[in-house]
Amino acid sequence: MPEAPFVHLAGLKRYFDVSPPWLVRAIEGKPRQIVRAVDGIDISIAKGETFSLVGESGCGKSTVARLVVGLYPPTAGKIEFDGHDMSVRRNQNDMSALRRRMQMIFQDPFASLNPRWRVFDIIAEPIRAFGLSSDKADLEKRVGDLLRQVRLTPADGRKYPHEFSGGQRQRISIARALASEPEFLVCDEPTSALDVSVQAQILNLMMDLQRRLRLTYLFISHNLAVVYHISTRVGVMYLGRLVEVAPTDSLFRRPKHPYTRMLLDTIPDLEMTGRQRAPMAGEVPSPINPPTGCTFHPRCPFANDRCKAEVPELLASEDGMVACHAIEERRLGVEERSYGEKPSA
Amino acid sequence: MMTASNNPPLLEVRNLRIEFPTRRGTLLAVDDVSFDIAPGEVLGVVGESGAGKSLTGNAIIGLLEPPGRIAAGEIRLEGRRIDNLPYEEMRKIRGARIGAIFQDPLTSLNPLYSVGRQLVETIQTHLPLSAAKARQRALDLLKEVGIPAAEQRLDHYPHQFSGGMRQRVVIALALCAGPRLIVADEPTTALDVSIQAQIIALLKRLCREHGTAVMLVTHDMGVIAETADRVAVMYAGRVAEIGPVRDVIKHAQHPYTKGLMGSIPSLGVRSERLVQIDGAMPRLTEIPNGCAFNPRCLARGERCLVERPNLMAAGASRAACWLHDKAGVGAPVAKQEPVDA
Amino acid sequence: MWADTDVKAWLARAADSDVWWSFKSSTLTIVAAGATLLIIAIALLSPLLAPHTPFDPATLSLSDGLKPPVFWSADGDWTFPLGTDDQGRDVLSSIMYGTRLSLLVGFASVVVAMVLGITLGLLSGYLGGMLDAVIMRVADVQLTFPAILVALLIDGVVRGLISVQRHDEIAIYVIVGAIGLSFWVQYARTVRSSVLVEKNKEYVQAARVIGLSPLLIMVRHVLPNVTGPVLVIATLNLGLAIISEATLSFLGVGLPSTEPSLGTLIRLGNEVLQSGDWWITVFPGATLAALVLAVNLLGDWLRDALNPKLR
Numbered sequence: 001m002p003e004a005p006f007v008h009l010a011g012l013k014r015y016f017d018v019s020p021p022w023l024v025r026a027i028e029g030k031p032r033q034i035v036r037a038v039d040g041i042d043i044s045i046a047k048g049e050t051f052s053l054v055g056e057s058g059c060g061k062s063t064v065a066r067l068v069v070g071l072y073p074p075t076a077g078k079i080e081f082d083g084h085d086m087s088v089r090r091n092q093n094d095m096s097a098l099r100r101r102m103q104m105i106f107q108d109p110f111a112s113l114n115p116r117w118r119v120f121d122i123i124a125e126p127i128r129a130f131g132l133s134s135d136k137a138d139l140e141k142r143v144g145d146l147l148r149q150v151r152l153t154p155a156d157g158r159k160y161p162h163e164f165s166g167g168q169r170q171r172i173s174i175a176r177a178l179a180s181e182p183e184f185l186v187c188d189e190p191t192s193a194l195d196v197s198v199q200a201q202i203l204n205l206m207m208d209l210q211r212r213l214r215l216t217y218l219f220i221s222h223n224l225a226v227v228y229h230i231s232t233r234v235g236v237m238y239l240g241r242l243v244e245v246a247p248t249d250s251l252f253r254r255p256k257h258p259y260t261r262m263l264l265d266t267i268p269d270l271e272m273t274g275r276q277r278a279p280m281a282g283e284v285p286s287p288i289n290p291p292t293g294c295t296f297h298p299r300c301p302f303a304n305d306r307c308k309a310e311v312p313e314l315l316a317s318e319d320g321m322v323a324c325h326a327i328e329e330r331r332l333g334v335e336e337r338s339y340g341e342k343p344s345a
Numbered sequence: 346m347m348t349a350s351n352n353p354p355l356l357e358v359r360n361l362r363i364e365f366p367t368r369r370g371t372l373l374a375v376d377d378v379s380f381d382i383a384p385g386e387v388l389g390v391v392g393e394s395g396a397g398k399s400l401t402g403n404a405i406i407g408l409l410e411p412p413g414r415i416a417a418g419e420i421r422l423e424g425r426r427i428d429n430l431p432y433e434e435m436r437k438i439r440g441a442r443i444g445a446i447f448q449d450p451l452t453s454l455n456p457l458y459s460v461g462r463q464l465v466e467t468i469q470t471h472l473p474l475s476a477a478k479a480r481q482r483a484l485d486l487l488k489e490v491g492i493p494a495a496e497q498r499l500d501h502y503p504h505q506f507s508g509g510m511r512q513r514v515v516i517a518l519a520l521c522a523g524p525r526l527i528v529a530d531e532p533t534t535a536l537d538v539s540i541q542a543q544i545i546a547l548l549k550r551l552c553r554e555h556g557t558a559v560m561l562v563t564h565d566m567g568v569i570a571e572t573a574d575r576v577a578v579m580y581a582g583r584v585a586e587i588g589p590v591r592d593v594i595k596h597a598q599h600p601y602t603k604g605l606m607g608s609i610p611s612l613g614v615r616s617e618r619l620v621q622i623d624g625a626m627p628r629l630t631e632i633p634n635g636c637a638f639n640p641r642c643l644a645r646g647e648r649c650l651v652e653r654p655n656l657m658a659a660g661a662s663r664a665a666c667w668l669h670d671k672a673g674v675g676a677p678v679a680k681q682e683p684v685d686a
Numbered sequence: 687m688w689a690d691t692d693v694k695a696w697l698a699r700a701a702d703s704d705v706w707w708s709f710k711s712s713t714l715t716i717v718a719a720g721a722t723l724l725i726i727a728i729a730l731l732s733p734l735l736a737p738h739t740p741f742d743p744a745t746l747s748l749s750d751g752l753k754p755p756v757f758w759s760a761d762g763d764w765t766f767p768l769g770t771d772d773q774g775r776d777v778l779s780s781i782m783y784g785t786r787l788s789l790l791v792g793f794a795s796v797v798v799a800m801v802l803g804i805t806l807g808l809l810s811g812y813l814g815g816m817l818d819a820v821i822m823r824v825a826d827v828q829l830t831f832p833a834i835l836v837a838l839l840i841d842g843v844v845r846g847l848i849s850v851q852r853h854d855e856i857a858i859y860v861i862v863g864a865i866g867l868s869f870w871v872q873y874a875r876t877v878r879s880s881v882l883v884e885k886n887k888e889y890v891q892a893a894r895v896i897g898l899s900p901l902l903i904m905v906r907h908v909l910p911n912v913t914g915p916v917l918v919i920a921t922l923n924l925g926l927a928i929i930s931e932a933t934l935s936f937l938g939v940g941l942p943s944t945e946p947s948l949g950t951l952i953r954l955g956n957e958v959l960q961s962g963d964w965w966i967t968v969f970p971g972a973t974l975a976a977l978v979l980a981v982n983l984l985g986d987w988l989r990d991a992l993n994p995k996l997r
Contacts, residue, residue, distance in 0.1 A: 112888035195393035200608035268567020
C-alpha cells in the first residue's frame with residue numbers, strides 16, 4: 001500500500017487463560033491452559049475500504065474486533081489508528097478524541113441496547129460522553145438527524161428498545177455508532193441475527209452510509225455471500241491466524257489457500273438446486289491444543305511433512321497474501337472459479 | 346415430482362390454525378395452513394422468524410408449547426387423525442412413526458445417560474428387540490450416521506461429542522424405530538458452515554435409503570435449495586407459496602417470495618445494492634386485513650386490502666396472491682410508506 | 687422536551703404493564719397489599735389514632751392494670767378495648783406504637799442491607815479479581831452463621847463497648863445496623879450474579895467503547911437492570927427484618943421496654959403469661975404474624991411477576 005494505512009494491526013496477539021482455578025491445578029497437577037484466540041495477525045486497512053474477516057466460530061475474528069476497539073488489551077502486538085499507537089498512554093482528552101473516531105456495531109440487536117433506556121438517550125449517550133453538543137436543542141436535532149439517517153423517525157426516540165423489531169434495533173445500534181461522527185466502524189456480525197430480507201436492508205443501509213460519510217469498515221462475518229457483497233478486501237482466519245488476504249474478487253474467483261477453497265465450497269448456492277454441496281472433511285480443532293505446523297494440516301488434502309512441522313508465513317502471492325507451503329512450493333496451483341447468474345429477482 | 350396423486354399422502358395438514366391466548370387477546374400464529382407430504386418426499390418450510398413455521402412443525406409432532414393450541418383444522422398421518430390424540434398415544438407415534446430433530450442437539454439428548462443407552466432405550470420402547478439386538482441396532486445406526494469408532498462412542502456421553510457429531514447422534518435417535526416422517530426444525534442452524542453441509546448430505550442420503558419423508562423447517566433458503574423436493578414459503582402464519590423447489594426459487598410467483606429470493610446475497614453478480622423488501626413482517630397483533638403482505642407489496646391493488654387470497658395455481662406452483670386470479674388485484678394502490686425493519 | 691406527555695405515557699404504560707396485570711388478577715395479592723398498607727397507615731398515624739399514650743408514665747394508673755379485653759370478660763372496659771398490661775398500659779395503643787417502631791426498624795435495616803449489599807455486589811461483579819474474591823469469601827463465611835446470631839454478635843459487641851444508658855439511647859441504631867449487616871450477603875450475591883450476566887451484554891460493551899468509566903457504567907447501565915431481583919429480595923427481607931427485630935427484642939437485646947416494639951411487647955407479655963393474662967402477648971404476636979405474612983405474600987407475588995419464565 002503506497003500511503004500509510006488508516007488502521008494497522010501489527011503482530012496482534014490475544015491469549016485467554018482458561019485454566020481451572022489455582023487450587024484445582026495444584027491438587028490435580030494440571031498445567032495452565034491458554035487459548036490463543038488471536039495468534040499474531042497483521043492487517044492494514046486503507047481509508048474508505050471495507051476489510052472483512054471471515055472464518056468459522058472460534059477462529060478469533062470477533063476477538064480481533066474487540067481488540068481493535070479496545071475492549072480487550074492485546075497480549076502482544078500493536079494497533080495503530082491513523083498513525084497513533086493505541087497502546088501509548090495518553091491523557092483523557094487525547095484518548096477520548098481517538099475513541100470518538102472509532103465505534104462498533106454489535107451482533108445481537110436484542111442485547112446491544114440497554115432495555116431501560118429510551119432510544120433518544122441511547123443515541124444521545126455518545127454525543128454527551130464526548131461533549132459534542134452543548135445545548136439541548138442541538139442534541140435533539142442531532143439525534144433526530146441520526147434517526148432519519150437510519151430511516152427511522154425522530155418520534156421513535158421516545159420509545160424503548162422492546163417496541164422495535166430486530167432490524168429496527170440494528171438501525172438504532174447503527175445510529176448510536178454514528179452519533180460520535182466516527183470515521184472507522186468495527187462491525188461484528190451485524191446481520192447474522194437478522195432474517196434475510198432485513199439483512200439486505202441493513203447491508204444496503206451500511207453501504208449507503210459508507211458512501212455518504214466516507215466510512216471505513218472492519219466487517220466480521222461467517223457468511224461469505226454477505227462478505228462478497230460488502231467488502232473491498234477479505235481476510236480468512238483459521239484458529240487465530242490469517243491464512244489468506246486478498247481483494248474480494250481475487251479471493252472468490254482465484255482462491256489460493258486450501259481452507260479458503262473449502263469455505264467457498266460450503267456456500268449454499270441457490271443455483272445448485274438439488275446438487276450436493278461438497279461437504280468439508282473434519283471439524284475445527286480445539287484452539288487450546290492446536291495442531292503443530294500449519295494448524296489446518298489435519299483437514300488439508302495437500303498436507304505433507306513440512307506442513308505438519310513448520311508454521312507457514314503469510315507471503316505475497318499475486319495481488320494478495322497467503323500462508324500455505326503448498327502454494328509457496330507451487331505444489332498447488334491457483335484455481336479459477338466462476339459463479340452463475342443470480343436467479344430472477 | 347413425488348406428489349403422485351394416486352398415492353395417498355403420508356401427511357395431510359388441513360386448515361391448521363394455531364392460537365395463543367394472551368391477556369391482550371388471542372394471537373393467531375398459524376392461520377389456515379394446508380399442505381401434504383408424500384411418502385419419501387422432502388418438503389422444505391421456509392419463512393422469517395415468527396412466520397409460524399416451527400409452530401406448524403411442533404403441532405405435527407404434538408409438542409406445541411402451552412398456551413399455544415390447535416384451534417381448528419386436522420393433521421392426518423397415513424390417513425389417521427393425530428392432532429386430537431391423548432398425550433400417551435401421541436408419544437407412541439412420536440418416535441415410532443414420526444421422528445424429530447431440533448436445532449440444538451443438546452436439547453434432544455439426556456446429558457446423564459450414555460449415547461448408547463439412550464439409543465437402546467428408544468429402540469426398545471418402539472421395537473420388540475432383546476437388549477443385545479437393540480444394542481447391535483444402535484451400533485449400526487451410529488455407523489450409518491457416520492460416527493467414527495462407533496463401538497467406543499456408544500458408551501460416551503453427549504458432552505463428549507462435538508456439535509456436528511451430536512447432531513448425527515440425534516439423527517440416529519430419530520431414525521431408531523424406522524419412522525415414516527422426520528420433522529427437522531432448523532437442524533443445521535447451530536452448526537458451522539462446514540459442518541452444515543455434512544449434516545445435510547447425511548440427512549438426504551438416509552432419507553433416500555430409508556424412504557423416509559422429511560419436513561425440513563428452516564430460514565436458510567440455501568439448505569432448502571439443496572435438500573428439498575418441494576418448498577412451502579410461510580409469511581405471517583400463512584402459506585404464501587408452495588411448489589417444486591426449482592420453480593419456487595427460479596420462478597417465484599408470490600411478490601414476497603420474489604423479494605425474499607432477491608434479498609439473498611449470491612456470488613453471481615456483485616451489485617451496488619441488494620434487492621430488499623422494505624418494512625418488516627407484521628407482529629401477530631398487527632396483521633393487516635386482506636393479504637398479510639399488502640403493506641410491503643409493490644403490486645398491491647384495492648382487492649389485496651380487503652380480501653384474503655387463498656392458494657391458487659400460479660405457474661408450476663400455487664401462490665396466495667390475487668395477481669394469479671382472473672379478476673386480478675383491482676385498482677392499484679401505492680405501497681405504504683416504508684416502515685423499515 | 688416531553689414533560690407532561692411523558693407522565694401520561696408512563697401512566698399508560700404502567701396501566702398496561704404485565705406486573706400491574708398480574709397484580710390485578712391475584713386476589714390474594716390485593717388483600718395482602720391492602721393489609722400491609724392498612725397496618726402501615728395505622729402505625730404511622732398512631733399518635734393521632736391511638737386512644738392512649740401508653741408510654742407516658744403520667745397517664746398511667748396501676749388501678750387500670752390487667753384489665754381483660756372487652757369481648758373476653760365482663761371486667762373489660764371500653765376505654766381499653768384489648769385490655770391492659772400489669773402497668774395499666776392500653777394494649778391496643780401499645781401495639782400501634784410498637785408496630786410503628788417495628789416497621790421503622792424493618793425498613794431502615796433493609797435500606798442498610800440493600801445499600802451495603804448492592805455496593806459490594808456491584809464492585810465485586812464488575813471489577814472482579816482480588817476484590818471480588820475477598821468480598822465473596824467474607825460473604826460465604828458470614829452465611830455459615832444464622833443471621834440472628836450475627837445480629838446478636840454485633841449487638842453484643844456494641845453493648846460491651848458502651849454503658850447501659852448510652853446503649854438504650856442508641857439501641858435503635860444498633861439494632862438497625864446489626865440486622866442490616868446480617869442481611870447484606872443476599873443482595874451482594876444477587877447483584878453480583880446479575881452484574882456478571884449484564885456486564886458481558888453488548889450494551890455494556892457499547893458503553894465501554896465510548897470510554898465511559900466503570901463507575902458510570904455500573905451506575906447508569908448495570909444498576910437499573912438489576913433492580914428487579916433486588917426489589918424482590920428487599921420485600922421478602924422486610925418480613926425477615928421485622929421478625930429478626932422481634933426476636934432480638936424478645937430475647938431482651940433489642941429495643942428497651944421504655945420504647946417497646948412488637949417484639950418487646952411480646953416479651954413483656956410472656957413474663958406474665960403464666961398468670962393467665964394472655965392478651966398482653968397474644969395481640970402483639972398476632973399483629974406481628976399478620977404484618978409479616980402480608981409482606982411476604984407481596985414479596986412472593988413480586989418475585990413471580992418479575993420472572994418472565996413463571997408467567
